[in-house]
Amino acid sequence: MKNxxxxxxxxxxxxxxxxxxxxxxxxxxQNLVKEWDITSGKVPGARIIFRxxxxxxxxxxxFNAADILIE
Numbered sequence: 001m002k003n004x005x006x007x008x009x010x011x012x013x014x015x016x017x018x019x020x021x022x023x024x025x026x027x028x029x030q031n032l033v034k035e036w037d038i039t040s041g042k043v044p045g046a047r048i049i050f051r052x053x054x055x056x057x058x059x060x061x062x063f064n065a066a067d068i069l070i071e
Contacts, residue, residue: 011052012041018050022059 006017013021019029032038036058040048 008052012049013052013055014047014049018055021052021055 006020008017008021015029016026019026022029022032024032033040038050038058039054040050042048
């Protein structure tokens with residue numbers, strides 16, 4: 001299987017790109033989407049996309065949380 005290089009320098013990301021952007025496995029990202037009800041859209045070809053700005057806000061929420069513990 002050939003690994004395709006991901007382009008994260010765009011406004012909308014597919015599931016694989018979004019998981020990479022969030023530094024999660026695909027399964028971990030899918031769980032996060034369900035748990036946090038992350039907004040997504042569906043484009044022709046049945047592809048689900050995520051707005052990068054929404055993911056950035058979620059990242060900022062996690063890193064600015066008062067109860068986060070990094071060791």
